[in-house]
Amino acid sequence: MADEMVLSPDIEFIKGVRAAGGDTVKRCYQCATCGVVCPISPEDKPFPRKEMIMAQLGMKDALLASPDIWYCHNCNDCSKYCPRGARPGDVLGALRQMFIKEYSVPKFMGSIVTNPALTIVALAIPLIIFLVVLGITGHLHIPEGRIVYSHFFPILYVEAIFIPLVGLAGIAYIVSLRRYWNTLKRVNGTEYRMNFGDAFVETILEFLGHGKFTKCEANRDRRTAHLLVFYGFVALFIVTCWLTFYDYVMGKESPIPLSDPMKWLANMGALSLLLGILLVIANRTKAKGINTKSSGFDWTFAIIILLLAITGILTEVIRLAGIRTLAYPMYLVHLMFVFYTIVYFPYSKLAHMGYRALAITHYKMTGKDIK
Amino acid sequence: MAIAPERTALVVGGGISGLTVAVETAEAGTKVVLVEKNPYLGGRVAQLYRYFPKLCPPYCGLEINFRRIRQNPAITYYTMAEVQDISGSAGDYRVTVRQRPRYVNEKCTACGECEKICPVERPNDFNFGMDTTKAIYLPHEMAFPMRYVIDDTVCKGRECAKCVEVCKYGAIDLDMKEKTFEVQAGSVVFATGWNPYDATKIDNLGFGRVKNVITNMMMERLAAPNGPTKGRILRPSDGKEVQSVAFVQCAGSRDENHLDFCSAICCLASMKQATYLREKNPESKATIFYIDLRAPGKYEAFMQKVQADENITFIKGKVAKIEEDPETGDVLVTAEEVASGKKITERFEMVVLATGMEPTTRMVKLPGNLQYEQNGFLRAVQSEGVFASGVATRPLDVNSSVQDSTAKAIKVIQTLLGGK
Numbered sequence: 001m002a003d004e005m006v007l008s009p010d011i012e013f014i015k016g017v018r019a020a021g022g023d024t025v026k027r028c029y030q031c032a033t034c035g036v037v038c039p040i041s042p043e044d045k046p047f048p049r050k051e052m053i054m055a056q057l058g059m060k061d062a063l064l065a066s067p068d069i070w071y072c073h074n075c076n077d078c079s080k081y082c083p084r085g086a087r088p089g090d091v092l093g094a095l096r097q098m099f100i101k102e103y104s105v106p107k108f109m110g111s112i113v114t115n116p117a118l119t120i121v122a123l124a125i126p127l128i129i130f131l132v133v134l135g136i137t138g139h140l141h142i143p144e145g146r147i148v149y150s151h152f153f154p155i156l157y158v159e160a161i162f163i164p165l166v167g168l169a170g171i172a173y174i175v176s177l178r179r180y181w182n183t184l185k186r187v188n189g190t191e192y193r194m195n196f197g198d199a200f201v202e203t204i205l206e207f208l209g210h211g212k213f214t215k216c217e218a219n220r221d222r223r224t225a226h227l228l229v230f231y232g233f234v235a236l237f238i239v240t241c242w243l244t245f246y247d248y249v250m251g252k253e254s255p256i257p258l259s260d261p262m263k264w265l266a267n268m269g270a271l272s273l274l275l276g277i278l279l280v281i282a283n284r285t286k287a288k289g290i291n292t293k294s295s296g297f298d299w300t301f302a303i304i305i306l307l308l309a310i311t312g313i314l315t316e317v318i319r320l321a322g323i324r325t326l327a328y329p330m331y332l333v334h335l336m337f338v339f340y341t342i343v344y345f346p347y348s349k350l351a352h353m354g355y356r357a358l359a360i361t362h363y364k365m366t367g368k369d370i371k
Numbered sequence: 372m373a374i375a376p377e378r379t380a381l382v383v384g385g386g387i388s389g390l391t392v393a394v395e396t397a398e399a400g401t402k403v404v405l406v407e408k409n410p411y412l413g414g415r416v417a418q419l420y421r422y423f424p425k426l427c428p429p430y431c432g433l434e435i436n437f438r439r440i441r442q443n444p445a446i447t448y449y450t451m452a453e454v455q456d457i458s459g460s461a462g463d464y465r466v467t468v469r470q471r472p473r474y475v476n477e478k479c480t481a482c483g484e485c486e487k488i489c490p491v492e493r494p495n496d497f498n499f500g501m502d503t504t505k506a507i508y509l510p511h512e513m514a515f516p517m518r519y520v521i522d523d524t525v526c527k528g529r530e531c532a533k534c535v536e537v538c539k540y541g542a543i544d545l546d547m548k549e550k551t552f553e554v555q556a557g558s559v560v561f562a563t564g565w566n567p568y569d570a571t572k573i574d575n576l577g578f579g580r581v582k583n584v585i586t587n588m589m590m591e592r593l594a595a596p597n598g599p600t601k602g603r604i605l606r607p608s609d610g611k612e613v614q615s616v617a618f619v620q621c622a623g624s625r626d627e628n629h630l631d632f633c634s635a636i637c638c639l640a641s642m643k644q645a646t647y648l649r650e651k652n653p654e655s656k657a658t659i660f661y662i663d664l665r666a667p668g669k670y671e672a673f674m675q676k677v678q679a680d681e682n683i684t685f686i687k688g689k690v691a692k693i694e695e696d697p698e699t700g701d702v703l704v705t706a707e708e709v710a711s712g713k714k715i716t717e718r719f720e721m722v723v724l725a726t727g728m729e730p731t732t733r734m735v736k737l738p739g740n741l742q743y744e745q746n747g748f749l750r751a752v753q754s755e756g757v758f759a760s761g762v763a764t765r766p767l768d769v770n771s772s773v774q775d776s777t778a779k780a781i782k783v784i785q786t787l788l789g790g791k
Binding site for chain 1: 575621625626627628629662663688689690691692705706707709712713714
């Protein structure tokens with residue numbers, strides 16, 4: 001029989017989905033309400049009904065190649081209308097979390113960062129590195145005089161730690177994304193109506209306005225929160241790059257004075273991030289009549305970003321207030337969260353950015369993308 | 372020979388289940404008091420056009436029961452009456468019954484003169500608001516008792532009183548008052564039945580917003596010769612004879628946001644209604660969208676008969692979006708066809724939502740110390756001599772409801788007449 005198919009369920013995978021926040025996956029009875037109420041699910045092979053049964057059956061390989069689980073923007077209209085409380089939105093979230101780990105290079109980094117119980121370990125790593133470097137170089141004391149963070153932790157040391165590690169993370173991330181892209185194409189690639197470059201550029205332009213989020217109904221507040229976090233990061237990224245230029249090319253010493261427009265951008269970025277992440281957290285805790293639960297992975301990331309923003313702002317405020325004994329330790333703590341955010345990004349929730357960009361690009365290439 | 376109160380059964384609900392309990396126990400030698408909240412007996416069955424699987428008219432069975440009631444002096448029935456309170460204990464329950472005024476007494480011959488002169492109209496609840504009656508109205512053509520009733524929420528009362536003038540029989544009494552009385556009974560049976568689930572609560576299926584979306588019970592009334600269209604299947608928006616109908620199964624059923632259970636009858640009801648459509652409008656086509664089809668036991672043969680009709684299509688996939696085409700009034704129905712894995716949007720002239728049976732005790736609880744299961748159905752009641760029967764206990768088709776009620780009648784007889 002041509003249609004015959006042998007399933008080899010991956011039991012550990014099913015257990016993993018349930019542990020990662022998809023505990024309700026087995027409640028799904030395949031009514032197919034979800035794909036119809038989903039505002040962005042395509043006409044041909046809509047999601048998430050098929051993902052639900054694939055997860056129930058432990059079809060890990062098929063799901064690893066799915067563009068749909070990343071195309072999903074977690075609007076949660078599916079979970080709102082699900083008649084069985086199977087929470088497809090959360091199941092897809094759990095799959096994304098598992099696949100960030102599955103595709104991670106090296107694997108152990110994915111295992112540490114995607115496991116909320118090991119967050120302490122993940123944070124301890126940079127703190128220990130910082131303390132060792134400061135200790136060896138004799139900087140482990142609070143400097144006298146005007147508060148200049150590089151007097152405590154010289155920029156060169158910061159760069160010596162961060163630049164190679166971020167570089168390695170970037171390479172690891174590209175390897176992970178390539179693996180995903182190759183699997184995706186091998187399983188789903190058919191005839192393309194658009195080339196990669198054009199589709200990718202269109203995807204990035206769409207990110208700037210967060211167009212897909214506007215289609216969400218059950219969870220429409222998420223767009224503002226996500227946009228604020230997104231642009232907060234964009235602003236802070238620009239300022240960080242500028243700082244390198246400022247230090248080396250212009251030969252000036254940070255901090256940048258408050259009167260400098262770059263400082264305005266930095267402060268606006270910090271506030272945007274703080275406000276955005278507070279909205280994310282408020283959205284998650286607010287009862288909206290949708291059956292959803294945030295996973296430990298989601299919460300860990302939200303709290304890390306909140307602490308990143310808060311410690312960043314405090315680092316500046318305490319410096320301006322001139323409290324030396326507080327300012328330097330705060331800076332160290334802030335650097336720890338910066339490390340988590342930018343060195344661990346291929347393994348944390350931030351990693352969704354690349355996978356989602358590729359999934360949307362693939363949708364556009366196959367002509368399935370909804371306008 | 373007078374029957375002692377301890378040999379009296381009080382039956383709450385005059386639908387097919389309550390009627391069955393009443394006649395079966397009374398014919399075994401008990402006294403029965405039957406209390407019905409509507410102005411007529413027969414309950415939901417009175418609203419049906421045909422039974423499945425034999426497609427015979429339900430009223431025939433009801434009439435046999437009405438005749439058994441009429442012939443049996445041991446049965447007293449009260450319409451427009453509800454139980455207010457229950458006290459006492461096993462063998463001696465004291466039940467307070469409140470009866471709303473009908474304003475029309477037993478002298479009424481149903482001649483209909485009053486209705487002609489009455490200036491006030493009201494939506495006809497028997498036909499789910501698809502037509503109107505006057506403020507003084509006969510509940511339906513074959514109502515038992517065959518007697519008019521006044522809806523006092525709309526009647527202008529004394530200041531109008533035109534009906535009183537034209538009634539040759541002195542049957543109308545606008546001064547009739549609400550009555551409250553006590554019934555002593557050795558056994559109480561709750562046959563409180565069900566209501567169709569309120570389809571306006573299912574916001575994605577368009578009922579109340581899209582004109583040509585109706586419920587399965589409305590479809591029964593459209594098909595019934597004594598219904599709003601005299602048995603023609605015409606759609607609400609423009610009265611057009613319908614040529615294509617989508618049946619949406621599990622509309623608010625097996626759904627934790629609505630009714631968490633399967634109502635057991637809706638699949639067969641939709642298949643049955645597809646045959647109404649095919650019979651009355653021979654050019655028509657029907658499509659049944661389902662999650663799972665439930666046609667157990669002997670009903671499988673009926674399902675096969677319906678499936679054999681090439682103008683009736685079955686699609687696996689629950690309808691989750693319904694929109695109106697404002698130009699034509701047609702209805703656009705979207706579902707994921709599970710077999711092909713494609714989202715399909717199809718156009719129909721009318722949509723029938725297969726809404727489930729909500730036990731009347733789901734939202735409003737009965738007086739007395741009764742137990743309910745999670746969906747509001749009555750559990751087997753603990754007190755001696757107190758029983759629940761029919762759809763009050765679980766979703767049932769008419770046949771099974773009658774079987775359940777006959778079994779409960781035996782329990783009542785055992786309680787009242789001994790023989791345990």
